[in-house]
Amino acid sequence: MGNMNKQVKAFVDFVREQGVVGLAVAFLLGGAISKVVTALIVDLVNPLLGLILGSTEGLKKATFNIGSAVFLWGDFVSNLIDFLVIALIVYYGVKMLGVDKLDKKK
Secondary structure, eight states, rough: HHHHHHHHHHHHHHHHHHHHHHHHHHHHHHHHHHHHHHHIIIIIIIIHHHHHHHHOGGGGGGGEEEEEEEHHHHHHHHHHHHHHHHHHHHHHHHHHHGGGGGGOOO
């Protein structure tokens, strides 16, 4: 039983030192933010861009053809916008919360 207590203590120390709990929380929040940003892009931004660009189905469905090849340029642009919005939210979120200054020196 003493060996088990040592292992549990070693695990708890590892979690404290490595910030695993913070990493898990950040991972979960990142997933939630990603869903919100994706919904914003798909439900609001893409239809507006589709109207501006003349595609009634929205930006994701915008294509062009060369011969028999169909290029889904709208889907690529949609994913690019999605990435940029998420990157900006993460960057400014880290800056606003001051998380970038929390790095502990050992």
